[in-house]
Amino acid sequence: MPEGHTIHRLARDLNRTFRAKRVEASSPQGRFEAGAARLDGQRCCEFEAWGKHLFALFDQGDVLHVHLGLIGKFRKAGEDPVGAVRLRLTHNEAGSKTTHWDLRGPMVCTVGGPDLVEDVTAKLGPDPLRKDGDIEEFVARVRRKRVAIGAALLDQSVIAGIGNVYRAEFLFILGIDPRTPANQIEEDDLRTLWKLAVEQLRRGVRLNRIVTVDPADIGAPDARSIPNTERLYVYKRQGAPCRTCATPIEEFDVGGRKMWECTTCQ
């Protein structure tokens, strides 16, 4: 379930276990044996996220780079590895409980040197969840794009961390047709879009799930209490009535991925 909020939440949770700690690394599945052996026994400085990319920095300069892709998972696990565990990280220290984190099905899992973070992030746009995420950089990058705004929002070199759910939801909330050429959107509207991304992704990190619906819209006391079936405005809701105007939500393709919109509100 990985859009940017998932990766930032993972970095936060992994830091709680591993920051400034010695790490045991292994590859029960065997596909990452050399990399795990290289990291085994090293001290982790910290985990860091940029968009959908996760890094672990080690004190000798080594860097672990993980990208979950569509189906990857990185979770706390029990004593015995289950299934194809690419990488297991363990914190095992006298005086504290042994903790395992298991990585399965990642699109990327590699180890490199100190330049790895820079090499990867040089290709990425600003990340609305990072302190260095720059709104003007976002505006400039979008305005260089002639593709539809719905495609531009999925382009990680324009804005890092947005996926197929958030792009559909943001464009609904702002009343923008996904097919509008990116370079035709007003700068003020792009700034509003960035601020919405900051606010929404922060909520995603806090709740550890994507909830874009305004609680007031459905009479809920707060975002946390919104049930999963009511947490989104348009994503995967084709045929269902728009929560604002009851027009049936439509599904079509934008930028090679499925998109949903309310043709009345957008």
Next chain:
DNA sequence: TCTTTATGGTGAG
């Protein structure tokens, strides 16, 4: 118990 689908991205053609 089975089949389908997915919040992603790359690389071949």
Next chain:
DNA sequence: TCACCCTAAAGAT
């Protein structure tokens, strides 16, 4: 544009 990667939840049977 499409096959592919190859996990696991959700849906179909």
